[in-house]
Amino acid sequence: MSAAHHDHADAGGLPHSHKKAYIRLGVLLTVVTAIELGLPFLKAYPDIWMPFEPVWAPLLVALSVFKFGAVVGEFMHLRGDRRIFQFLFLSPLAIAVIIFLLLGALTVSLFLPFGEGIAVTAIDVKAGYVRPTKSSGAEPPLAEDKFKAAFADAKAKNFEAGKAAYDKVCKACHGDKGEGKAALGFNLTDDCYKYGGTFKDLYVTVADGRAGNKMPAQAGALKSEEIRQVVYYIRSLKGTNVPGGQPCVGDKVAD
Amino acid sequence: MSAQLAATDPHEVADAAGHDHGDHGHHAVVENNFMGLPNIKLAMWAFLGSECMFFGSLIGTYFFYHGKALAGPLPQDVFSIGITSISTFLLLMSSLTMALAVDAMKQRNPATARNFLVITALLGATFVGFQVYEFSHFVHLGLKLSTSLFGSTFYVMTGFHGGHVTVGVIWLSMLALLIHKGKLNPAKLPINVEVAGLYWHFVDIVWIVIFTFVYLLEFIQ
Known part of the structure; x- marks a missing residue:
């Protein structure tokens, strides 16, 4: 005591x-x-x-x-x-932190190779383990390059699909290039948005429509995947300022 | 301390039970092991240790695949700091009310402990409500479990956390109800509330990590 x-x-x-x-x-x-x-x-x-x-x-x-x-x-x-409680909790916590840091280090070594010549091949990744290898021009593409290619590919496909969806349901009112049409659809190529310009705002506008003007809900005409793609497409139009566009309506959105 | 060698003195046993100084005279009904420690508390710490590795892996996996989604909305497209901050604050406050419940029980004040347990459970239930709203909102924005690596890792990680909160809400509600009805052995009450508290605080610290690393860092970079 x-x-x-x-x-x-x-x-x-x-x-x-x-x-x-x-x-x-x-x-x-x-x-x-x-x-x-x-x-x-x-x-x-x-x-x-x-x-x-x-x-x-x-x-x-x-x-x-x-x-x-x-x-x-x-x-x-x-x-x-008591020490036993501290041991029971802190030692697995240490293991958890090590797992976390290792996964972080693995991410860095896979996609942001540092130093020279040390890199991981795509084959290593597929086999489920990571082995540092000397890279040279003749070897298979690096995981990083493969990933970048896949990412660029996915981006291009999303863009194409977004444009296709735009042509299907948006073009009639917002014009070929997003310039807008008087009394029908706003200009999408300036930096003004009546209902907000973030991904969330635009998604809700396209999916649910906006009461009080002519923008209809498109959730029936487009799948959620297509709505997402068309929103990214619309965001890509921002700031292109196509000649002959409709005047600015709503608030200017900075980024 | 060498409590295990001289565990015949009730004061010694109470002290060994994790500095639970409130067990004087009641120690005999709490099942202590050969070290003079309550088994239930030992088991809870061991369980929470394994939970560290469980959530550590889930959060690590989220980061391993971060920025590698090929489809669907990205974290910055869907996260809403405002709404998540409110639920984060509620969960943090629930940790305080839980600590006060444990403290009240150690003071042999079951009515106060019951009230704090009810408040804690209500705060936890509100957190779960916010998460249900968040998930349904994200699904509406086109992010499903199968949409992308972001969707899979995010929902599995936060879903398991929400599941833990839900289990905690049920546990605390049952405990409050049983205390209210006087159906629990009064001698065992302090340790029962304390162990439920350990679980609840753990659920809170997991969210402290998820909120900082998953939500806030997203907006800092």
Whole structure:
């Protein structure tokens, strides 16, 4: 029986309440979370954002680690608890972190080869393991190149499918190139959007239509895959400013 | 500490039970192992250790395939920081109310503990509600489990987390109900609430990691 233990319990044999400490920690965690949430919005202020750009991501990770440690150590009372509990939790946690870092390192080595000549072949990837090999022109294409090719291929196919869907349902009102038609469809090639220009906004506009004007819901005419493709296609028209387009309607959208 | 060698003194046993100083005089009904530790708490820590590796793999896999989706909307197209922040905040606060429930129970105050358990369960249920809304919204935007690597890894990871929260909500609700009806052995109540609390806090820390690494970092880069 330690002396500290006697100090800890009050006369009635009940343990000392941690209520106040818990509430203080709750307030601290709220403040930390508010800081985390503020960071993405800080990006809108380049004067503050840019000089410290390399700092933000590590700062977020550090704040997250702090919250993790605070909840485990204080709320779960692992700090100061028996060694066996700490061992049972912390050793698998270490394994989990190692798995996480290895997967991260693997991603980097697969798709962003660094150094010279060390790279992984597509065959290695297919076989399910990663083996560093000396790369030269004669060897099979690198996983990175294969991936880039597949990505470019998918992008081109999505673009073609988006254009096809546009020609099928949008062209009649928004024109061949998205220039718009008076009293029928808005200009899609300027940077003005009546109902918002993000992926989400445009998807909802196309799928559900917009009440109060002539834009009909296209969810029946297009599959969700096609709506997605046509939205990417419409986003690609932004800023092309086709001559003879309809005037700007709605708010200008920056990016 | 050498509690296992002299576990005949009730104070010693209570101390060994993970500094659970509230078990004086009631230690005999909690099943302790040869080390003088409550089996149920030992089992929970071992389980949570395995859960670390489980979620570590799911989150690692999400990152392994990040940026490699060939179809469908991308994370930045569908994520909404505003809505997710609200649910994140609610889950964080539920960890505080859970800690207060455990604390109240150690003070032998079952009514207060029950109330905090109910609040915790309600906060958790609201989190699950937000996730159901988020998932259905993403599906509406054309992101399904089979759409892309992003869809598969995202839904499996966050879905397993949501499942854990749901299990926790059911657990805490049952515990609150049984305390209310007085159907649990009063001597076992502190350890039962504490172990439920360990599970609940764990679910919260998994979300702390997912929210930072999956949602926030997406908007930082």
